[in-house]
Amino acid sequence: MIRYGFDLSHRVFTNDLDATAGEDYIQTAEIISFSAGETTKELRIPIVDDNKIENEVSFVVAMTRIGPTRPSVKYGDRTEVTVIIEDNDRPTNPPTNPPATDSPPASGR
Numbered sequence: 237m238i239r240y241g242f243d244l245s246h247r248v249f250t251n252d253l254d255a256t257a258g259e260d261y262i263q264t265a266e267i268i269s270f271s272a273g274e275t276t277k278e279l280r281i282p283i284v285d286d287n288k289i290e291n292e293v294s295f296v297v298a299m300t301r302i303g304p305t306r307p308s309v310k311y312g313d314r315t316e317v318t319v320i321i322e323d324n325d326r327p328t329n330p331p332t333n334p335p336a337t338d339s340p341p342a343s344g345r
Contacts (some may be wrong), residue, residue: 245269248279248299253318255293260284260321267302287325294320 249265250257257263262282270277281297298316 243269243271245302246299247302248297250281251296251298253294253296255295255319255321257295258284259286260293261295261319264297268299281319283321285324288323289325290323292320292322294318 246268247265248268250261250263255261261284264279264281266279268277268279279297296316296318300315
């Protein structure tokens with residue numbers, strides 16, 4: 237988040253799309269306040285690393301202004317952003333050659 241000017245607070249929260257809070261990421265709902273002179277804030281949303289092989293999933297981080305209300309305060313073009321979690325788990329490949337045996341091949345008799 238980046239802002240300029242006077243004191244201002246925002247409610248920032250996450251919403252599931254096809255990702256599931258608690259399984260894919262940690263749900264977040266925070267109030268972020270900027271004091272006069274502060275221009276940036278950082279919001280960290282933990283991603284849950286599991287061993288599941290799955291498609292990429294996504295969730296939304298949204299923000300709303302909670303105060304103070306001033307008619308001159310306007311958001312830019314975006315009040316939310318979509319976060320995509322790419323799967324980092326890979327399937328284990330079965331061996332391509334059968335395991336060797338210690339016994340000789342059977343005869344045809």
